[in-house]
Amino acid sequence: xxxxxxxxxxxxxxxxxxxxxxxxxxxxxxxxxxxxxxxxxxxxxxxxxxxxxxxxxxxxxxxxxxxxxxxxxxxxxxxxxxxxxxxxxxxxxxxxxxxxxxxxxxxxxxxxxxxxxxxxxxxxxxxxxxxxxxxxxxxxxxxxxxxxxxxxxxxxxxxxxxxxxxxxxxxxxxxxxxxxxxxxxxxxxxxxxxxxxxxxxxxxxxxxxxxxxxxxxxxxxxxxxxxxxxxxx
Amino acid sequence: xxxxxxxxxxxxxxxxxxxxxxxxxxxxxxxxxxxxxxxxxxxxxxxxxxxxxxxxxxxxxxxxxxxxxxxxxxxxxxxxxxxxxxxxxxxxxxxxxxxxxxxxxxxxxxxxxxxxxxxxxxxxxxxxxxxxxxxxx
Numbered sequence: 206x207x208x209x210x211x212x213x214x215x216x217x218x219x220x221x222x223x224x225x226x227x228x229x230x231x232x233x234x235x236x237x238x239x240x241x242x243x244x245x246x247x248x249x250x251x252x253x254x255x256x257x258x259x260x261x262x263x264x265x266x267x268x269x270x271x272x273x274x275x276x277x278x279x280x281x282x283x284x285x286x287x288x289x290x291x292x293x294x295x296x297x298x299x300x301x302x303x304x305x306x307x308x309x310x311x312x313x314x315x316x317x318x319x320x321x322x323x324x325x326x327x328x329x330x331x332x333x334x335x336x337x338x339x340x341x342x343x344x345x346x347x348x349x350x351x352x353x354x355x356x357x358x359x360x361x362x363x364x365x366x367x368x369x370x371x372x373x374x375x376x377x378x379x380x381x382x383x384x385x386x387x388x389x390x391x392x393x394x395x396x397x398x399x400x401x402x403x404x405x406x407x408x409x410x411x412x413x414x415x416x417x418x419x420x421x422x423x424x425x426x427x428x429x430x431x432x433x434x435x436x437x438x
Numbered sequence: 439x440x441x442x443x444x445x446x447x448x449x450x451x452x453x454x455x456x457x458x459x460x461x462x463x464x465x466x467x468x469x470x471x472x473x474x475x476x477x478x479x480x481x482x483x484x485x486x487x488x489x490x491x492x493x494x495x496x497x498x499x500x501x502x503x504x505x506x507x508x509x510x511x512x513x514x515x516x517x518x519x520x521x522x523x524x525x526x527x528x529x530x531x532x533x534x535x536x537x538x539x540x541x542x543x544x545x546x547x548x549x550x551x552x553x554x555x556x557x558x559x560x561x562x563x564x565x566x567x568x569x570x571x572x573x574x575x
Contacts (some may be wrong), residue, residue: 216544218550219451226454311449317451
């Protein structure tokens with residue numbers, strides 16, 4: 206029986222590239238694709254893939270919360286996170302969310318097959334940088350340190366994070382209610398709770414929080430970039 | 439005669455996606471790939487592509503700089519930018535650098551084929567997110 210894989214990325218061109226690579230393996234099949242986290246959760250529950258490959262920066266529901274929701278529904282899902290950055294924070298959050306694999310988009314052509322093979326065999330696959338961060342966290346714990354390597358539990362519930370992302374993306378409470386099949390009143394209650402928990406007073410604070418916590422990602426504006434600046438991006 | 443296309447993007451996975459889309463089309467041939475502007479300049483000199491598909495943000499040499507140098511060396515070469523920058527200003531810079539087409543990566547699967555078709559006929563193709571594409575003679 207073939208290994209069934211669900212691809213989740215908001216760029217069709219990336220999904221197309223991933224599919225072309227994965228389908229070189231005769232025992233694997235891409236059983237579906239999704240362009241945001243909400244669609245991914247819906248399709249994963251319906252298609253029951255063995256492996257889900259998830260981008261982190263996506264509209265509506267980011268990859269980290271997608272991973273959390275998938276594993277909450279079914280801990281058997283094997284999730285590989287695909288990301289453009291291997292910052293310590295993103296690595297720690299991916300591990301805490303339950304990802305079994307972590308690969309950089311820039312290295313995907315090289316690492317993708319190894320990552321899928323590893324999770325297929327109930328192993329984990331991480332880039333060398335992830336191993337360093339995991340080791341540093343382990344050593345910190347051994348030293349009794351409460352330094353930066355210890356993952357912090359999210360202050361917000363999964364539903365509150367989901368609503369925070371949608372509000373930070375510019376949706377009104379009514380639009381969020383429509384997207385999540387909730388009443389506007391329920392969304393407004395969640396919104397008040399979020400603002401109270403985080404001690405925020407404006408939607409601007411919420412947007413900054415969403416960016417800092419990888420709920421949304423913004424592209425660098427090009428206006429301030431010279432061609433020379435771009436080489437470093 | 440086949441349209442000879444050269445792909446330049448620092449993410450191999452994106453190049454693979456572009457290649458998959460383009461190779462489905464009879465009469466188009468992907469003749470080479472590079473992961474930055476400097477490599478594109480070096481590799482394309484012998485291959486003589488008709489169209490260069492260029493990312494903007496890349497290490498070593500970005501797409502705008504590569505475009506200027508490529509156009510200077512081969513004025514008949516057509517350049518199509520495929521980039522994540524959904525920005526009118528970046529689009530202007532790309533056209534000023536000598537690009538003939540501009541497609542945003544998130545819409546590449548939708549716009550790429552029409553863009554290649556246009557620039558292969560030496561027409562301008564621009565498409566930003568949320569705006570209608572323009573195909574100019």
